[in-house]
Amino acid sequence: MKNLAVTLKKVKWKHFINYIAIALVIAIFTPLSLGGSLPLTSRLLLEKIAMNILLALSLSLVVGFLGELSLGHAGFMCIGAYLGGKVALLLETNFNGDNSIVPFILALIVGAAVAGLFGFIIGLPALRLKGDYLAIVTLAFGEIVKTVFENSSEGTFGGPKGLKTPRFDNIYLFIIGFFLVLLCIFIIQNLIRSKHGRAITAIRDNEIAARAMGINVTKYKLVGFIVSAAFAGAAGVFYSFANNYVRASVFDYNYSIEILIMVVIGGMGNLTGTICSAVAVTFVNTKLQTMLTGDLAVLKDIVYALILVVIIIYNNAPALKGFREKYNFRNLLNKLFKPKSSTDKDDEGAWHRVPTKIAMDEVLSIDLKVVESTMNPDKEDKS
Amino acid sequence: MDFVLTLVNGLSLGGIYAMIALGYTMVYGIAKMLNFAHGDIIMVGGYTVLIFLSINPILAIVASMIFCLLLGIVVEKVAYKPLRGASPLAVLITAIGVSYLLQSLALIIFGAQPEYVIIADLGVLNIGEISIGYNTIITLVSTVIIMIALTLFVKYTKIGRAMVAVSEDKDAARLMGININMIITITFAIGSSLAALAGVFSLLKVPTITPTYGSMPGIKAFTAAVIGGIGSIPGAMVGGIFLGIVECICNSIPELAPYTIAIEFLILIVILLVKPSGILGKKRREKV
Numbered sequence: 001m002k003n004l005a006v007t008l009k010k011v012k013w014k015h016f017i018n019y020i021a022i023a024l025v026i027a028i029f030t031p032l033s034l035g036g037s038l039p040l041t042s043r044l045l046l047e048k049i050a051m052n053i054l055l056a057l058s059l060s061l062v063v064g065f066l067g068e069l070s071l072g073h074a075g076f077m078c079i080g081a082y083l084g085g086k087v088a089l090l091l092e093t094n095f096n097g098d099n100s101i102v103p104f105i106l107a108l109i110v111g112a113a114v115a116g117l118f119g120f121i122i123g124l125p126a127l128r129l130k131g132d133y134l135a136i137v138t139l140a141f142g143e144i145v146k147t148v149f150e151n152s153s154e155g156t157f158g159g160p161k162g163l164k165t166p167r168f169d170n171i172y173l174f175i176i177g178f179f180l181v182l183l184c185i186f187i188i189q190n191l192i193r194s195k196h197g198r199a200i201t202a203i204r205d206n207e208i209a210a211r212a213m214g215i216n217v218t219k220y221k222l223v224g225f226i227v228s229a230a231f232a233g234a235a236g237v238f239y240s241f242a243n244n245y246v247r248a249s250v251f252d253y254n255y256s257i258e259i260l261i262m263v264v265i266g267g268m269g270n271l272t273g274t275i276c277s278a279v280a281v282t283f284v285n286t287k288l289q290t291m292l293t294g295d296l297a298v299l300k301d302i303v304y305a306l307i308l309v310v311i312i313i314y315n316n317a318p319a320l321k322g323f324r325e326k327y328n329f330r331n332l333l334n335k336l337f338k339p340k341s342s343t344d345k346d347d348e349g350a351w352h353r354v355p356t357k358i359a360m361d362e363v364l365s366i367d368l369k370v371v372e373s374t375m376n377p378d379k380e381d382k383s
Numbered sequence: 384m385d386f387v388l389t390l391v392n393g394l395s396l397g398g399i400y401a402m403i404a405l406g407y408t409m410v411y412g413i414a415k416m417l418n419f420a421h422g423d424i425i426m427v428g429g430y431t432v433l434i435f436l437s438i439n440p441i442l443a444i445v446a447s448m449i450f451c452l453l454l455g456i457v458v459e460k461v462a463y464k465p466l467r468g469a470s471p472l473a474v475l476i477t478a479i480g481v482s483y484l485l486q487s488l489a490l491i492i493f494g495a496q497p498e499y500v501i502i503a504d505l506g507v508l509n510i511g512e513i514s515i516g517y518n519t520i521i522t523l524v525s526t527v528i529i530m531i532a533l534t535l536f537v538k539y540t541k542i543g544r545a546m547v548a549v550s551e552d553k554d555a556a557r558l559m560g561i562n563i564n565m566i567i568t569i570t571f572a573i574g575s576s577l578a579a580l581a582g583v584f585s586l587l588k589v590p591t592i593t594p595t596y597g598s599m600p601g602i603k604a605f606t607a608a609v610i611g612g613i614g615s616i617p618g619a620m621v622g623g624i625f626l627g628i629v630e631c632i633c634n635s636i637p638e639l640a641p642y643t644i645a646i647e648f649l650i651l652i653v654i655l656l657v658k659p660s661g662i663l664g665k666k667r668r669e670k671v
Contacts, residue, residue, distance in 0.1 A: 140648035
């Protein structure tokens with residue numbers, strides 16, 4: 001018994017908090033839904049939440065961990081939605097059983113695989129380009145995908161009118177969505193916490209240094225893009241089942257920005273934060289949709305845009321570094337829950353990760369700064 | 384004859400792209416950031432013209448240039464300056480946020496329905512069987528004049544040379560006594576007023592405006608700047624004209640017309656992969 005207690009103490013609960021939270025959601029809402037006491041609106045909301053968590057988590061892998069901006073995330077989703085929907089349509093005639101999960105799974109696999117393949121294709125330019133150029137390539141990719149599906153012939157993908165897809169059985173859909181989320185957390189979390197994940201964050205922090213340390217940049221960048229795109233594709237398949245209608249114009253640039261907002265609000269490179277913000281943003285959006293009508297609906301966008309700018313400046317501005325280190329949400333939490341930090345040292349199982357963010361510029365520019373401060377003492381005041 | 388007409392159309396559109404790309408390329412060359420809000424400044428310029436149009440068209444154009452110049456400075460000071468020295472990803476996301484903010488503000492002030500902004504009816508010049516709108520001629524002539532003026536400005540004035548210095552090496556420029564922040568602000572001011580002018584020219588061509596009016600031309604102008612070689616002023620002109628002509632040729636072929644945007648972006652991707660420095664750009668080596 002004592003052994004069990006010690007083991008439980010050694011478990012890093014923060015590694016499991018995501019699984020526990022999602023499992024709780026499934027455990028609470030499944031009986032409610034099966035009992036028929038869950039209204040349709042809540043079910044639709046849950047479906048949307050599951051989809052957005054998937055999208056935000058997958059984008060978080062590229063933006064938060066790989067450190068590249070992808071503005072074409074909706075493009076991957078679009079591919080998943082169309083292909084998944086098409087596969088399900090083709091299979092529908094063969095599977096007439098209402099509760100058959102087979103077409104859904106097959107559609108999911110096809111959608112995710114093809115989106116992943118496109119992730120690979122977009123990952124290829126990522127090897128030569130980065131930053132602004134890569135962002136514009138992903139944006140271009142999203143637009144190209146949208147245009148191609150919009151102009152497809154009616155027989156293949158429905159053309160501008162969109163593709164009508166079979167809606168999967170209502171009651172189970174959100175449960176499947178949350179199981180997908182569990183799978184996504186499992187894969188991304190284990191990828192990030194492994195040797196591979198540390199390689200990916202090393203590339204983010206300094207690509208040249210990472211290369212010099214023998215990290216295969218090509219491989220890890222591609223892995224990041226493929227996994228991210230595959231889950232976006234899965235979210236797309238899920239979308240096509242939840243809406244039983246797929247129209248390319250939905251997956252535009254603004255949709256990609258919406259997902260990006262979720263990732264940024266949750267904290268780039270923080271999976272739990274990303275999940276929380278995906279839930280919160282989806283919830284607020286859905287509630288506001290009924291409350292704000294007409295031009296007032298834009299107020300929400302203004303607030304999101306402001307939040308985006310403020311969060312990024314607060315988190316990244318060099319001038320606010322001291323302030324940030326002093327008043328920090330994490331420090332606050334630590335103070336509240338861990339009054340004495342010395343107890344940590346007794347625990348042999350506890351290991352502390354060395355911060356991967358090495359300020360290379362500071363290390364390399366010391367000489368310059370000395371020269372600057374001796375030669376131009378008043379320079380900083382002017383600027 | 385049809386082909387010549389397409390070409391003229393392409394020149395007209397290309398002139399507008401070139402004008403936007405000039406602003407883009409200057410900001411990118413000096414501040415090293417992709418200013419996503421640049422396209423939305425075109426939109427703001429267009430709406431400013433709409434407000435002042437009832438007084439006087441010339442006044443409206445001047446007012447929109449001044450307003451956009453101030454807006455460019457404010458955006459730079461408030462949103463981009465605090466992030467100088469931060470990671471490029473942060474700056475990029477902020478720029479997207481600013482762009483989103485400007486669009487939403489325009490949407491709440493002016494509404495989503497298109498507004499008609501008829502600045503002036505300039506008429507058409509007939510040469511034989513070809514008729515060229517005077518707006519095309521004005522656009523092209525002013526773009527060329529501005530391009531030459533900017534090149535001379537960068538080469539021969541003190542501020543212009545300081546700009547080159549900042550774009551080459553910020554730290555060295557600082558050590559030479561150049562006020563980097565001021566130079567970047569000036570760049571944003573020039574770029575934004577050029578964006579306003581581009582807005583005026585595109586309103587002369589198609590007199591409707593919506594809150595999302597600037598985002599697509601903005602992205603296409605960035606494409607143009609990349610094709611021409613980012614940071615190069617004549618490159619922006621070449622890239623803009625090239626893209627305008629490609630767009631009009633694609634639009635004139637019925638089978639290709641729906642895919643015009645896809646083709647343009649495909650060209651962008653190919654150029655970025657094959658020759659990221661563009662047609663007239665210089666190659667840069669990456670340093671640690």
